[in-house]
Amino acid sequence: MALKTFIEAIRDGLREEMTRDENVIILGEDVGKKGGVFLATDGLWADFGDDRVIDTPLTESQIIGTSIGAAIGGLRPVAEIQFADFIHPAFNQLVSEAARLRYRSNNGYSAPMVVRAPYGGGVHGALYHSQSVEAFYTHVPGLKVVIPSTPYDAKGLLRSCIRDDDPVLFFEHKKMYRSVRGDVPDGEYTVPLGKAQVTHPGSQVTVIAYGLMAHYALEAADRVADDGISVEVVDLRTLRPLDKETLLDSVRKTGKCLIVYEDNRFGGYGAEVAAIVAEEAFDYLDGPVTRIAGPDVPGVPYNHALEDWFMVDPEKIADGIRRLAAY
Amino acid sequence: MAVTPRSSSAAAGSKALGADLGLSTDDLLEMYRLVALARAVDERMWILNRAGRIPFVISGQGHEGAQVGVTWALEKGKDWIAPFYRSIATCLTFGMSPRDIMTAQYATASDPSSGGRQMPGHYGSHEHNLVSVSSPVATQLLHAVGLALAAKIKKTGQVALTIMGEGSSNQGDVHEGLNFAAIHKLPFVFIVENNGYAISVPLARQVAASSVANRAEGYGIPGVTVDGSDVLACYAAARTAVARARAGDGPSLIECKVTRLTGHSSDDQQTKYRSEEELAADRSLDPVPKFRAQLVDAGVLTPEAEDRIDAAIKDAVHDATEYAEAQPDPDTRTAMKWVYAEDWPSEGPPPWGMGEGPAAEGATPADPAGLPESVAD
Numbered sequence: 184m185a186l187k188t189f190i191e192a193i194r195d196g197l198r199e200e201m202t203r204d205e206n207v208i209i210l211g212e213d214v215g216k217k218g219g220v221f222l223a224t225d226g227l228w229a230d231f232g233d234d235r236v237i238d239t240p241l242t243e244s245q246i247i248g249t250s251i252g253a254a255i256g257g258l259r260p261v262a263e264i265q266f267a268d269f270i271h272p273a274f275n276q277l278v279s280e281a282a283r284l285r286y287r288s289n290n291g292y293s294a295p296m297v298v299r300a301p302y303g304g305g306v307h308g309a310l311y312h313s314q315s316v317e318a319f320y321t322h323v324p325g326l327k328v329v330i331p332s333t334p335y336d337a338k339g340l341l342r343s344c345i346r347d348d349d350p351v352l353f354f355e356h357k358k359m360y361r362s363v364r365g366d367v368p369d370g371e372y373t374v375p376l377g378k379a380q381v382t383h384p385g386s387q388v389t390v391i392a393y394g395l396m397a398h399y400a401l402e403a404a405d406r407v408a409d410d411g412i413s414v415e416v417v418d419l420r421t422l423r424p425l426d427k428e429t430l431l432d433s434v435r436k437t438g439k440c441l442i443v444y445e446d447n448r449f450g451g452y453g454a455e456v457a458a459i460v461a462e463e464a465f466d467y468l469d470g471p472v473t474r475i476a477g478p479d480v481p482g483v484p485y486n487h488a489l490e491d492w493f494m495v496d497p498e499k500i501a502d503g504i505r506r507l508a509a510y
Numbered sequence: 511m512a513v514t515p516r517s518s519s520a521a522a523g524s525k526a527l528g529a530d531l532g533l534s535t536d537d538l539l540e541m542y543r544l545v546a547l548a549r550a551v552d553e554r555m556w557i558l559n560r561a562g563r564i565p566f567v568i569s570g571q572g573h574e575g576a577q578v579g580v581t582w583a584l585e586k587g588k589d590w591i592a593p594f595y596r597s598i599a600t601c602l603t604f605g606m607s608p609r610d611i612m613t614a615q616y617a618t619a620s621d622p623s624s625g626g627r628q629m630p631g632h633y634g635s636h637e638h639n640l641v642s643v644s645s646p647v648a649t650q651l652l653h654a655v656g657l658a659l660a661a662k663i664k665k666t667g668q669v670a671l672t673i674m675g676e677g678s679s680n681q682g683d684v685h686e687g688l689n690f691a692a693i694h695k696l697p698f699v700f701i702v703e704n705n706g707y708a709i710s711v712p713l714a715r716q717v718a719a720s721s722v723a724n725r726a727e728g729y730g731i732p733g734v735t736v737d738g739s740d741v742l743a744c745y746a747a748a749r750t751a752v753a754r755a756r757a758g759d760g761p762s763l764i765e766c767k768v769t770r771l772t773g774h775s776s777d778d779q780q781t782k783y784r785s786e787e788e789l790a791a792d793r794s795l796d797p798v799p800k801f802r803a804q805l806v807d808a809g810v811l812t813p814e815a816e817d818r819i820d821a822a823i824k825d826a827v828h829d830a831t832e833y834a835e836a837q838p839d840p841d842t843r844t845a846m847k848w849v850y851a852e853d854w855p856s857e858g859p860p861p862w863g864m865g866e867g868p869a870a871e872g873a874t875p876a877d878p879a880g881l882p883e884s885v886a887d
Contacts, residue, residue: 208663234663240693245652245686252656255641256590257664260656276683279646280653288634288642289625290848324849348851424854 187367190360192334193223193299196341197261199371201231204259207345210237211246211263220265221301221360247273247298251281251350254294259345267302267354268314281350282325297344301357302330303395303445305494308357310482315446320352321423321455327351327376328422332397334365336420339374347376356395363398379426381433385415388504389433391456392443393419396495400443403500412508422452430456431464438469439507445495448476470510475503527808531746538810541578541741542801543819548574548599549798550823551608554831555615555630559776563835564615567776568631573703574599575797576736576766577673579744580701583752584671590657592641592650592672595631596703600673605638608830618837619844626840648674648681651700655687658696658761669755671699671748676722676765677708688761692729695760699751702763703738705770710783726763738766739797742804769795 187195201207209224209231215238218225228236239246243264250260264270270277277298285293304313321328329344329351331337337355344351382397383404392400397418404414415437417430434440440460442453457472475495477483483493528538552571559567570577577599584591586604593600598611610622614633617626623633623642634642641653654672661668678684679702691698702722706713719725726733732754736747744766751762769792773780781789805811846854 206664240686240689242686242690244683245655245690248649248652248683248687249656249659249690252592252641252653252658252670253660253663254656255653256657256660256670258660272682275646276649276652279644280649283644284642285848285850287624287628287632287644288636289621289627291622291624291634291636292642293851324854327850424850 184366184368186364187334188361189334189337189355189363189365190221190223192338192365192367193341193355194225194227195367196338197224198227198230200342200345201227201235204345205235206257207259207261208235208237208253209261209263210239210250212239212241212265214238214263219263221357223299223355223360224263243269243271243273244276247276247281250296250298251276251284251294254296255292259295261297261299261345264298264300266308266312266314267300267316268311270298270300270316274319277320277326277350277352278323282323284325285349286325293348294350295348297341297351297353299353299355301360302354303356303358304483304490305358305395307485307487307490308483309485313483315444315477317352317354317422318446318450318452321452325349327424328354329376329420330354330356330394330422331420332356332359332363332394332418334363334367336374336380338367339372340376340420342371343373343376346373351376354394358395359398374420376421377424377426378421379417379419379429381415381429382418383414383416385413385437387413387437388439388441388508389415389417389430389437390441390443390500390504391417391419391430391453393422394445396443396445396500399495399497399500402497403504406497406501407504407508410505412504414504425456425459427459427463431460434460434464435467438467439510440464440468440472441475441500441503441507442472443475443495443500443503445477447479448474449479451476470507473503473507475500527804527810528742531742531749533742533745535810537582538805539815539819541582541745542805542811543823544578544599544603545574545741545798545801546819547608547823547826548577548602550827551602551611551830552598554612554827556772556776558615558831564630566630567615568595569772569775570596570598572705572769572771572792572796573738575741575801576701576703576738576744576768578603579741580671580673580748580764580766582745583748584669587639589668589752590639590641590654590661590670592654592657592670593633593643594647594650594674594678595643595645596675597633597643597673601633601635601638601640604640606633606635606640608826609833610635612830612834613837616834616837617839618834619840620837625844647678648683650674651687652683655691655696655698658691658698658755659694661697662694667756669697669699669752671701671752673701673703675708676702676704676706676713677711677716679722680716688726688729688731688763691761692731695758697755697758698761699748699755700761700763701748702765703768704765705768707770707774707780707784709774709778710780721765723763723765729761729763731761731763733763733765735765735767738768739795739800741797741801768797769793771796
């Protein structure tokens with residue numbers, strides 16, 4: 184067991200999977216000698232060489248489209264999109280091609296590949312280095328979407344994603360890269376896709392979150408404990424396929440559900456979770472299904488006061504919990 | 511600069527036709543059979559469409575010569591092709607059967623391309639190294655480039671080739687993919703079947719350059735324009751490009767100038783934007799009579815050989831039609847299959863008020879016999 188930062192756990196996961204399976208390759212912008220702009224792939228080019236750690240031109244559609252073809256050809260590509268904000272030029276390749284390949288060929292073809300991308304705000308990244316893009320992709324059957332919140336989960340889930348036979352988007356909150364530390368076992372382990380985790384048991388309000396918000400939800404749970412409110416936090420970890428049972432079990436126990444996400448509120452991933460809770464736990468609810476989410480502006484503004492205004496934080500979540508608990 | 515290779519027919523001289531390209535008489539007869547078979551299957555599709563048997567046709571008529579010539583340069587069962595929706599002759603040459611093509615028109619459960627899930631024309635066969643076709647154009651170029659990357663890294667000696675029309679060649683994926691393939695000297699060949707129209711928009715409104723092949727220069731790779739109605743010229747150009755790719759010298763671009771003998775699809779009336787004079791002139795570029803005349807002149811296609819080939823094609827088209835007509839539709843209980851590798855229960859409807867089976871009108875009542883539980887859900 185060793186204490187690792189979030190990004191160290193990701194790098195270790197990549198290295199160990201590349202060592203285990205020679206078909207695993209990495210491609211993306213600046214992933215080679217530089218080791219990525221966040222250094223997620225630092226040292227891998229030196230260890231695995233030009234063929235397996237490939238610096239690409241600034242061509243996101245090519246990164247994804249080439250990964251699809253390479254996957255058909257028997258490789259296990261791990262593509263890095265430098266910022267999730269820049270994944271949009273590859274939307275067609277992800278949605279029209281990677282997601283549909285298995286279904287449209289009636290299982291004749293598949294595209295086992297991982298797309299890693301740093302997402303999220305709170306780092307002075309402004310409109311184009313702060314976006315949360317998960318809702319675009321959780322909408323699409325054929326894609327899997329994973330957002331880990333701890334070093335342990337990041338490494339274990341990344342290994343599962345690389346071994347999975349379908350395309351997976353793996354979003355990493357960039358604010359967590361060096362600010363979040365946690366214990367990671369030395370030996371090989373995996374964390375299964377499609378399993379949420381109760382990270383804080385409680386009895387009065389369920390808070391459902393993922394990524395950075397899973398940490399903020401825990402902080403909020405501590406704050407409202409002083410007010411005598413018992414909160415259960417569910418960290419989804421995999422957004423699709425969604426582990427409905429874990430979150431519904433929690434809501435059926437507490438009777439109150441608050442969903443937290445950093446993305447714009449309208450049509451965000453939490454809206455789907457809210458619909459599922461309303462449909463499937465209605466008889467157990469003792470208050471409205473509520474959401475704390477980012478405001479509906481086109482991006483996170485740069486100025487620190489404006490960015491703080493945009494970002495969901497522990498106190499905003501605590502406020503939401505208090506209001507829901509009092510309902 | 512684009513260079514037009516000398517016409518293969520002019521090179522015949524005293525030598526046997528195709529000998530300079532290493533083609534035997536049997537090769538030439540088989541190439542002719544494939545060109546003529548693709549045309550016969552295609553013509554049958556239109557008859558079935560106009561008779562109301564199949565709702566949609568997208569055609570390869572006029573492209574067959576280029577398709578057979580180019581595909582002949584690849585190693586069947588080893589190399590890869592990412593085709594497009596006019597690639598009937600390509601798919602037949604690379605191993606798919608007339609039944610495979612016809613079941614796609616009828617969207618039957620046994621359609622090997624998609625099990626009836628895709629529109630006709632979206633061919634694909636893993637068995638034959640033909641990548642599944644989608645409708646967004648030019649996306650497949652990147653898949654072929656990725657296959658070429660895998661071949662290079664895994665040192666398999668394979669070549670990956672992709673094909674599209676000149677209209678599709680304007681897409682950004684083409685630029686991104688050619689650039690990447692050229693940087694890494696990937697074993698990749700890019701074929702543009704230039705029929706002069708992107709549905710209704712003529713070449714002059716699509717491409718400002720003097721040719722599509724000229725664009726190759728910007729990527730530092732060879733680009734040639736060939737007469738797409740000259741089967742052997744297309745073969746010769748592809749053979750050179752494939753050899754270059756296999757030797758590790760990188761990609762090539764071949765522009766085959768073809769003609770589109772039909773509308774864009776069965777839903778298009780091309781007389782609205784093309785004159786009768788132009789259409790009549792284009793019929794002189796039809797590769798089928800041209801290749802036939804070339805082989806007859808060379809003494810390769812004897813009357814006996816032609817009778818034999820014609821009869822076999824007639825039988826094959828009839829058999830494929832009868833077969834596809836009799837094939838069942840896909841079972842709706844299989845419609846949730848293959849979203850992912852594992853069974854996918856979906857985040858389905860809520861459990862209350864839904865009874866035992868699916869609630870949607872017209873859905874098949876649940877019958878789990880022989881089906882995984884999640885499919886019958």
